[in-house]
Amino acid sequence: MKILVPVKRVVDYNVKVRVKSDGTGVDIANVKMSMNPFDEIAVEEAVRLKEAGVATEVVAVSAGVAGCQETLRTAMAIGADRGILVETDAELQPLAVAKLLKALVDKEQPRVVILGKQAIDDDANQTGQMLAALLDWPQATFASKVVIAGDRATVTREVDGGLETLEIPLPAVITTDLRLNEPRYATLPNIMKAKKKPLDTVKPADFGVDVAPRLKTLKVAEPAKRQAGVKVADVADLVAKLKNEAKVI
Amino acid sequence: MAILVIAEHDNASLKPATLNAITAAAKIGGDIHVLVAGSNCAGAAEAAAQVAGVVKVKVADAAHYADQTAENIAALVIETAKSAAYSHLIAPATTGGKNFMPRVAALLDVAQVSDIVGVEAADTFVRPIYAGNVLATVQSSDSVKVITVRTTAFEAAAAAGGSAAVENVAAAADAGNCKLVGRELTKSARPELTAAKIIVSGGRGVGNGENYHALLEPLADKLGAALGASRAAVDAGFVPNDYQVGQTGKIVAPQLYIAVGISGAIQHLAGMKDSKVIVAINKDPEAPIFQVADYGLVGDLFEVVPQLTAAV
Ligand SMILES: Cc1cc2nc3c(=O)[nH]c(=O)nc-3n(C[C@H](O)[C@H](O)[C@H](O)COP(=O)(O)OP(=O)(O)OC[C@H]3O[C@@H](n4cnc5c(N)ncnc54)[C@H](O)[C@@H]3O)c2cc1C
Numbered sequence: 353m354k355i356l357v358p359v360k361r362v363v364d365y366n367v368k369v370r371v372k373s374d375g376t377g378v379d380i381a382n383v384k385m386s387m388n389p390f391d392e393i394a395v396e397e398a399v400r401l402k403e404a405g406v407a408t409e410v411v412a413v414s415a416g417v418a419g420c421q422e423t424l425r426t427a428m429a430i431g432a433d434r435g436i437l438v439e440t441d442a443e444l445q446p447l448a449v450a451k452l453l454k455a456l457v458d459k460e461q462p463r464v465v466i467l468g469k470q471a472i473d474d475d476a477n478q479t480g481q482m483l484a485a486l487l488d489w490p491q492a493t494f495a496s497k498v499v500i501a502g503d504r505a506t507v508t509r510e511v512d513g514g515l516e517t518l519e520i521p522l523p524a525v526i527t528t529d530l531r532l533n534e535p536r537y538a539t540l541p542n543i544m545k546a547k548k549k550p551l552d553t554v555k556p557a558d559f560g561v562d563v564a565p566r567l568k569t570l571k572v573a574e575p576a577k578r579q580a581g582v583k584v585a586d587v588a589d590l591v592a593k594l595k596n597e598a599k600v601i
Numbered sequence: 602m603a604i605l606v607i608a609e610h611d612n613a614s615l616k617p618a619t620l621n622a623i624t625a626a627a628k629i630g631g632d633i634h635v636l637v638a639g640s641n642c643a644g645a646a647e648a649a650a651q652v653a654g655v656v657k658v659k660v661a662d663a664a665h666y667a668d669q670t671a672e673n674i675a676a677l678v679i680e681t682a683k684s685a686a687y688s689h690l691i692a693p694a695t696t697g698g699k700n701f702m703p704r705v706a707a708l709l710d711v712a713q714v715s716d717i718v719g720v721e722a723a724d725t726f727v728r729p730i731y732a733g734n735v736l737a738t739v740q741s742s743d744s745v746k747v748i749t750v751r752t753t754a755f756e757a758a759a760a761a762g763g764s765a766a767v768e769n770v771a772a773a774a775d776a777g778n779c780k781l782v783g784r785e786l787t788k789s790a791r792p793e794l795t796a797a798k799i800i801v802s803g804g805r806g807v808g809n810g811e812n813y814h815a816l817l818e819p820l821a822d823k824l825g826a827a828l829g830a831s832r833a834a835v836d837a838g839f840v841p842n843d844y845q846v847g848q849t850g851k852i853v854a855p856q857l858y859i860a861v862g863i864s865g866a867i868q869h870l871a872g873m874k875d876s877k878v879i880v881a882i883n884k885d886p887e888a889p890i891f892q893v894a895d896y897g898l899v900g901d902l903f904e905v906v907p908q909l910t911a912a913v
Pocket of ligand 1: 847867872
């Protein structure tokens, strides 16, 4: 069984981004880029399924600028067998990415696609669900536990009220939540090995996919800053302020 | 112009998030219709008909909507959207709305605008990106706008005062491929986290689950508060996953948020920085949570929290 794992290159989660002074976008020149944390969890899960003998091959794919090769190498250092980059400098929105991934699924014929539930840059939380719809496959999103047996996946999902467990037939799309697993650190030997693994590059035009954005960003701005308040001396002071000043208790 | 709001409900009643989504629809302008898909959901449909501003309620009552699977709900929304030329399809950005709405958008070949916090025009919306550190204003060129709504950014519509017509619609075919085999819902007599006026939230500093319960529950009981947590507290198993507040957990904006033993990572702030009043209790005076707290108390939470519980 083959598993496809899409990975996105994003601004590292430790970086606090800045808005460009002309309000046209976020300044990402010279900031640290990393693999989207949820995608790292997706790669880890796929590699564990391979180690457990459930999967036979893990293919990492990415769409975006040439720099995404680095992200794919990271995926291969965790244990993906090969990588495919759909290279483009164009701005890619979730629908376009889902269409590119559908083309890759048609070509690669995986039984399972595991994606991160959201990317920490656009926070859209769309691509996996869109891909499932385009493929007419079932989906199990926000997974905190995945068991694959035969032709079915049993997936525990994090939902607003707690947890729910779905059983879905394969092929299927699964998206990861934070508690699915803790991704391993890539060891130096594995990083070296990853450099030798195959990495193919294709273009959106090879699949005839129109990636033109549907949403136009008119401006970006920083939200109103919250002013730091005061330090209170003790509990009595705090309670007095909550009662008399803030009037919230 | 008509807008379709997809209701979140438990068959008997509407979830509060639906009321916030209806307010977002009202800001866009146009007739508001509400779709209630459920199983034995007459109660929820009746409640939707009474919401101020709603002119029509469409009800699809069928066994295969009991589990609210994304495949079945999306297929029904597509059918419903075909039957009337809706300009906007709107759902709250809950785990339910986030699950099925992108499927709807993809099947219609349109973009989704996720998690909007503002309406500038019928085609222009404001949404947070980068964990809420940036607000983007985006314009959609698609014929149908598919939108999820951040519930804390819109007041709840009045639950009474409306008198919409209720109309049954045919269920879409059952995709029949997903089976719900288990549900572990957190039972609590406390208010729902996303609708609570006061939230007491605990982080890694609380130490373990026993401390969390022994210290924070009595305080929450006294204040009539809901309980929340940081990711670290959930990951460590102090409390279940649905307590998590943050970029990837719940977004809350209560009147009062009391952060206990939480450092204030940007991913946590993303979920609570729109609270009216923030109190931070932390022994580290340099903790970033103090940069957003209205009232900061530097001290050992094991001493301070029992004192606070006694004093309120
Ligand atoms: C992709 C991604 C998504 C994430 N999403 C979320 C999210 O949705 N929500 C979220 O919360 N986090 C999220 N995080 C994690 C986030 O980055 C932080 O790791 C987390 O919020 C830290 O939790 P904490 O503040 O409880 O723990 P810590 O950062 O360890 O802070 C503990 C605090 O307790 C204080 N303390 C300790 N003992 C005491 C005492 N006796 N008395 C008083 N104070 C004490 C310490 O001074 C410290 O400030 C995410 C991270 C990533 C990478």
